[in-house]
Amino acid sequence: MMVVGIPRGLLFYEYYPLWRAFFQALGIAVETSGPTSRAVLDAGVSRAVDEACLPVKAYLGHCLELAERCDALFVPRVVSVERGAYTCPKLLGLPEIVGSLRTGRPLVTPVVDYTRGGSRAVDAAIACARRLGCGSVRAAWAYVRARLEYRTFTESLQVAGGWFEGAVAGRAETGTADRARPRVLVLGHVYMVNDRGINLGIREHLLRLGVRPVAPQWVARRNWTSGARALPKKLFWTYEKQLFGAAKHVVDRGECDGVIQITSFGCGPDSLVSEFVRREAERSRVPYMALTVDEHAGEAGAVTRLEAFVDMLARRLGDRET
């Protein structure tokens, strides 16, 4: 049986349940790379151009690790997921970036492009299945099944307040219900917030410090789109719109006591949008902190900042009660 390898990085954290269900319905085995480790990062960093952001560098490391264990690498080209907006430039050029690795494995690169009514996800799925030797009808059916599975996943994030790993494993979240604990919105791209190897373990540190972390992915689409309308101008990038809209929604409704935005040093769109988020938080008098990571980032500096941030929240909350 053919084995398709899905690297554990970038949009993996957004769509993996969809992709997995699709390939399984087609009878194609799926293999993924392991969690981001030092070895994976080092391998990726050594093969990437300097200007790439850390998640892209890690993604290359995952491709290298996975190439040994699969027949083809699944590297989609997600140009746009809605009309009038794009994803980030590095996602647009991802197949070329990975192609430069010369892993010796063919790439399966479906194109998803909703700009100007182009290639929709279902078309991309069918084209992808045909490339792997499956018929169109079977592919369409597999896609419908995968969408159903994907809905269960997004619901377990949004309704139950889950995190990626738990939702993928179909596990109920065991978060604390202690209402006295401060809630911190951990704002960032899915591949930053959910990848422990990249984000310096921010969520684990917050849990250790007695904080309830809140994920931007808990905010439903209709809520973040309405939040994003507060921007003075339409943004070009869907995922940035989602980040700002989710932050606005959560902050406006008083569903968090602080916001920590974790961005990659090389992320152009984030550098712009984080300023909007900071102003929004300031306007609502919610403490905001930005953490920037790259391959040189030390966990010690991040821990100091996180501890100070949590101390600050604790003092503020204590004052509000008395």
Add this chain to the structure above:
Amino acid sequence: MRVYLGIDVGSVSTDVAVIDDDNRLVAGAYLMTRGQPIGAVQEALQAVSDCSQRGMVVCGAGATGSGRYLAAAIMGADAVKNEITAHAVAAIDRVPGVSTVIEIGGQDSKIIIIRDGVVVDFAMNSVCAAGTGSFLDRQAARLGIPIEEFGRVALCSSRPTRIAGRCAVFAESDMVHKQQVGHAVEDIVWGLCQALVRNYLSNVGKGKDIRPPVAFQGGVAANAGMKRGFEEALGYEVVVPEEHKLMGAIGAAILAREACCGKTAFRGFGVTHERFVSRGFECDGCANSCEVTEIHSGGSTLARWGGRCGRWACAKPAVPWRAGSVV
């Protein structure tokens, strides 16, 4: 008399403070870490160890700074806190109504915004060390001026030379150039102070609501040129607390006093004579290759940190994994 001990183990200096129940300083010391944090902690404790002969009983101990977990492992601590909280707590106690804290240490600089006695915002320099103590040290040495004189020399100038302070490397080459074309040393030194103040305000202080009273603390606050630079840039007086070099340690001591309930975890001044051995190794358990560090004394492991998983977890004391750039 009941006293509380605080220690701040920084990258360049280590300071210790002993305070009484009213937060008054009864003993203190400031010394260089010299890349030997264990020795520095022992030396610092030795410097204030006569407290016990003077009838004082240490009822609580606190540690802060980048070496706080190491210090806590060696001496035993009731409070282990980050340096931002420690400096804020000390400033709130020492400078009435303080609204802003400017802290510049050996390798990092921070700003803390305080309103009504509560920290509301803060920032730390990220990767750039331009303008911190070690850079000033280096420039002072290059110009042949003892670091203690640096501030006084700056105050002698009335025609500052414009230095590019954005980056330590560029600042240095700019200073060399200004020397070559014949500017006076005091003008260059004063120009450098102004450049570092500009860099601080536009980098660490970017977007922060800086209001008086401003407390200026940390080792660099001893530099009168930097104080004057901040006062000219901000347009009002900047307060340098009398104990500015010990503020981190005082904060840690206050936090220890607040945290202590009953028996203290402090192991006593005997630890200054104990022999501690630390070693670091790379774990080969998985692809993460965590750098694990451990401290031994008398055949037993006091603490161990650096691993992401539980493999190297040590029963006591509770030191968070990957805690820091210590040893």
